[in-house]
Amino acid sequence: MASAWPLIGRRHELALTHAAIAESGAVVLTGAAGVGKSRVAREVLERSQYRIARWIAATQTGRSVPLGALAQFAGDCGPDPLRRVQEVIDALIGDEPPMTVLVCVDDAHLLDEQSAFVVSQLVERRIAPVLMTIRDGEAVPDAIASLCADGRRPRIDIAPLTAGDVTALLESVLDGPLESASVQRFWSYTRGNALHLRQLIADEVAAGRLAQRSGVWIWDGAPRLSPSLVELIGSSIGRLAESVIDVIDVLAVCDPVELTVLHGLAGASELGAAAEHGLVAVDQVAGLVHLAHPLFGEVRRDQAGTARLRNLRRQVADAIGMLPSQSPVQLVRRGVLAMDADGNRDPELLRSAAEAALQLLDLDLAVQLSRCAVQAGGGRAAQLTHALALGMVGGGSGCDDMLAALMATAEGGELAQIALMRAAILTWNMGKPHTAEAVLDSASEAAAGCGLAPSCDALRASIWAQLGRPQAAVELAGTALAGNAVQPLAAMFGIWALVIGHGDLGDVDHLREAAARGYDLALSAPEASQLRFSLGLMEIVGLRLAGALESARSVAARLRGQSQDVDVSHAVTAMLTGLSELCCGDLISAQRWFRESLARAAKFPDLSVSVCELSGLWLTTALAMSGNRAAAQDVYDQTLKTFDGEIVLWQSEARLAQAWLHAANGSTSLAVAFAIDAARAARKHGRPAREVVCLQAATQFGSTSSADRLRELSSAVRGPRADAAYAHARALRKADGHGLLAAVGRYEAFGDRVAAVDAAAQAAVVLDKRGQREASIAAAATARRLATESGADTVTFRSMRCSAVLTRRQREVIALAASGLSNREIADRLVTSVRTVESHFLRACRNTGTNTRDELIAFLLGDDRAPS
Template sequence: MVGRAEELRFVAAAMRSRSGPRGVVLAGAAGVGKTRLAAEARAEAGRRGMTVRWATATSSSRPLPLGAFGGLLGELGDLGREPAQLLPRAAAALLAGAGRAGVLIGVDDAHLLDELSATLIHQLVLRRAATVLVTVRTGEPAPDAVTALWKDRDLDRLEVQPLSEQEVTTLLESVLGGHVEQASVSRLWAMCQGNVLYLRQLVDGAVENAALRRERGVWRLAEPPRVTPGLVELVATRLGTLSEAVREVVDVLAVHEPLGIGLLTGLTGPDAVEDAENRGIVSVETDGRRVQARLAHPLYGEVRRAAIGQLRARRLRSRIATALADTGARRADDVLRRAVLTLDSDVESDPGLLVAAAERASYLGDLPLALRLGRAAVVAGGGFAAQAIVANSTAFLGPAEEADAELATLTRLAGDDAELVRAAVNRATFLTWMLARVEQAEVVLDEAAAQVVTAGAGMPLVALRAMIDGQLGRPERAEQAALSVLRSGGATDDAVLMACCGLVAALAVTGRADQMGPHVARGAEAATRSTERADFRLPLVALQITGLRLAGHLGDASRIALDCRAQIKDVPIGAQIGCYLVGETELALGRVRTAVRWLREGRAGIERFGDTGGWRYATLIALTRALALAGDVEGAHEALADLDNHRHPGLAFLDPEMVLARAWVTAADGAVTRGIELAHEAAELAGRRGQLAHVVLALHTAARFGDRSVAGRLATLAGQVTGPRAPAAAAHAAALAADDGDAMLAASFALEETGDLLSAADAAAQAAVRHLAGDRRSAGHTAAARAHALAGACEGATTPALAVAARPLPLTDREREIVSLAARGLSNRQIADRLVVSVRTIEGHLYRASAKLGTTDRSEFADLLGITPGRPPAAGRGD
């Protein structure tokens, strides 16, 4: 499928052809954008100086000879005496007044032309008297003279394709004037299938009723868009008049699709199904050994569902559910389909079916559906198993009070050790990651462990402790607990999955990412069989990505993040988590503006889920750092304030990265010395917890800020932490400490090999400064050019090192920092407070810097440093 830009280039080339056909036929279904594409081609022709004559054929003009051209022809004279002159005079009227660039004659909806108008167009093409552009609707009958235009190859024919999802994104952001959430774009695209006319109706209606609204700077669908009357009319026109039999086929599929051909024909009749397929209303596809039918366009179902009454819909669901049961429903998802159909039908509820279906929905990540099915199962008598699904789903979806009540009910229903442990795991999970009450969760686990009497029954409690310890920054305890579960030989799939999460967390942060693979695979395999913890696949993958990112395996981390997002983007909160994972890895690769886009989208969408799983906290850490690196200092401070308000104790292992986010914002403010101090604070925090991979990241951040004191520590860590990041960071720090520009440049190439382009840019920038300071101008310019190119690949990222290289000045690091703060509007007292020195010291540095720069004007400081002066940072910001 070609994109709209390629289609426009094709049209332009066809209209300029000198040897072949001169013009083009744009064909396509109603609403795909033929008229819009033709309008762009008309505008381009006008810019080239062509005279444009444009007509639109309609059903009302069709009975009139030359009706479509009535407004363009003027007075043609007395044709009663000279009928043979009608077409020549009409042609002359259309060609009159043409300049050297010629005439473009266009007809929209040319399939509606009367015979005489069609003949006129055909003759103009054959004579090559004008460039001709016409649009026709695919599948509609047209005059022979029109069809001859492409059948005889007199004109090129282009099948105009519906907009791609990316083109819909571009169009929506242009119309709405801002970033549109990708999950919302995907939903709209799936509904309209790229049809511009349908898209406009959907968007207009969604904006009008606030289903599509702007939240935290991102446009997103807060609820499904409604089918407007205008859209109903458009789709009804497309469907045409339906026989009663075909309407029955459409209605059955509108209630539930896809359906196997055998089942559908049994419900509606084979002739009706074949008729619906022949008319293009139903499409038939192969899924393994099954041949299935679905509606050819999603909006057919939307329109018919809006028209079907509740009683008829219930009757249809009952018939489909019964037919599915009669066929055996052998696939896993058949159970889910049957159960969903029975919810709003007249079929008697089967608690076993409802529980099995709810467990399947939970495995697929559709928690709202799992909750709905679970509640129905409770009413039908599903007991503890049904209540467990309700409690678990409510814990994720809230509200907290309701979830707490459901969990309490689950505990009361527990009849043996296995059910007691299951209830305790559910409650402790809820307390840790939903309510951030870690200490209370540990009490719940202790109390449950004290009550268990059956040997081995308490293994899931140990496994959950491993997972909690891993994410609390207790890697040694997490590893010990996880291994005791994994080596036991009798652990349940749920226990194995939780233990693997804890072990992978420990390996990730302690610098042993090379050992994660088998445990990730084992946990993922257990998740496929898990009845209640399948959603823990996400933290397992997120922890794996963290480990790969910290180790410097950035390509692998990015690939896994993209794959994960593709799998979860259609489930509640999955799209937002996917945005975080992709945004985090894009940031690690240095693509800062792309990262900001993903992370902003994730942040906006995750808001309605509150602190579920701690994903908001993780997203805010990455977003704060990304905004600082993208040069959006104000946005970074806003995100940092948001981050301070939403720290999640259940994800304490990320605290060093939170401190580093603060360090980057502080450095972006110009207080690089304080940024270095914060990087060391992050390293000390991580070191106390044994998170050596985070220590590497923090100390390397200090080196990127210009700290020459970390080389020895990083050299030691390079022998303790696996992966390419640690040795590359150690080499960078050693070169900086030795003031060796050549070694800095070599370190830049090593960092680039890991995929960390922004660190590579910093090392090259520092090399450029060192070489130029030593009057090695050729080497300095080479390094500076490399730094500039890498910064460009990082989408214009800004760092302290790049800022110095871009604006080399005869200042010491300290003088430059003080001048930078002064240029940002801080008073001498504020600078002194920020740097914890005396005002007199600041005055001395400013005096010497002013002498070197030849000015005392702080606005000129800003010009020299390339800083846009703004309001000064508030007291304490960045501290």
């Protein structure tokens, strides 16, 4: 972490201050404590054109001493008090001409009266320009008040930093990206107060709660305030009346709280006093009261004492319970208060609060509340809610063990309900679809007897979609959802099956219809609302397959806007945003979002096919497309599984990630082989849209064998991608440079800029070989433009510059050498002899005018060390 904090977000204030000093000779910077007035003043002094700059810091202790703030200049004054002011001025200014010494007075409201008179004389007699900082709400000495009366001197308000300023500042200080949810939390806690922010960052880094994960700084847990930060913030609270502090304490245990509740607990006049002091904000429209600064609550929780806080929690929970109606948010707040309050815990309140937390997507809190409900004696109902919460948050085998035990003693409708829940968790959280089907089979009779058979079929359809049976999944889900007898959770799983199935089949219109139906269900059925983010994942993947990339980006943006500051949902929406950016070839942005997702998802290792693994898969792809071989390999080794088990859903994505990794390492033949193998697997399972994407990748790597199959697929798969991939493959097979440029246009039209880079690079090579020099130069320029826009540095793009002097095999051998392989390892990788590898090196040196292996590598990579 950097020791010096840069000044960010104050360009406008600096310009205004310099202009005001030049025009009027004096200016006042005002603002709340800690917003950065002194920092701005220091920067003005450092940037000023004045020959001499004086810094005078007024203090509380110096306020009671005559000329206390100017003691360093008053030391040689004579005994005559009438001459003392002029003597201090002479010491300040020396022999300098008037208005050539800039004087800055920090915290001018703390000046003693004589020092204040000296400052006023500097301004009134135009002896020196003066810059003062004054804290909002503080009384100032009479001389300073007179100086600033009636707007005689410019006042510039130094506002708190904006959220964007906080982001830029912290990323500069931390020297790396800060996860977006953590940025929002720092903004929420400090409200842009630079002093509070600085102390909080130092405390949280020292405590290890602010740390780097997956290349992103992330802040976990609530802050534990250091004594220095408690003192800093508590100083503005400690001087208040006890009745006003009571208002703060109520909000310290429940923020926000209903206006009527606070009136009953603390009184209307006390609330008014707290608002006047700027400690609380009252929203009359919503009927809620908030703390003006969240750290006020942290300080009072640190100072108020455990017994007082426990008693307050019980009082607030009871008061909210007396309101005429209870929203899910209010129910959750009551449950949270009850968990750590005086008196006995109500298990039904805790269980209901846990269900409400699930609806609000606060999954960690749902686990805590449901666990408390079980411990308070909530029985089987509480155990089921706890199992569901554990399953949603990634409880894995422990969750399944709980459900299996409950299922063993259940019968009838309860047996079918537990079977549904258990099968869903086995399929989508634990990656065991065959076990899930067995669970559904074991409860089929009970499901039929209580009307849950359609719900079981809807869930079974999602299992088939995961197993790579899209046509069967679509048919079963369509039948199950045709009536109105499906429970909301099961209906959402059935809709997943439709979205996955239609996406795999290349039917983008029906995919959109099914997804829209799912989002409507999430709005009308709170118990299914948390599944809309995974629905978004399935939709974005399907839109990507078709080539509807801007639609994919819109879906991701909408869902990110709906997510709360909850680890699971933020991890998912960060992944969705990264995937949509990857779709559109914005590789740098994609990498950042995937790293955010990995940083958040690291808390949930129990998910078999998890957010962490999928983000790792796509981050590997994005890094490989960017030519970052080492980072791509590192992410692959840490997070990516082969996905070669019973789950078919993500297998083609995983094999394509491996293909791109081989391409980044220079092994284009292996990259082509992996892409073709992934296409064959997709064809085997009847997933034509995925087959198109795999064959497109093979064509980008240089394969000329996919044109015929892509022609067949272009008539079966809807959306612009299939036609563009066919045009690309056909032109490459015919070595048709202008046809390749037409493919570039098709890719650009629907947003796949990485594919456009490769097609343009291939066009440049083909046109050059045919002697069409001007067209080749134009194609190369297009490739470079697209590479710059997207951040792509693919093997095909890199090969463009040296294709005239190196064969494809020579480029591959040199690229493998660049990745650190020896001649023997290269020979083994390419299934050839060491002598053949050495021969490729010799010919390549002759063709390029290089002499060593390192010079060849530099030539291939475009390094400045390459000989001219």
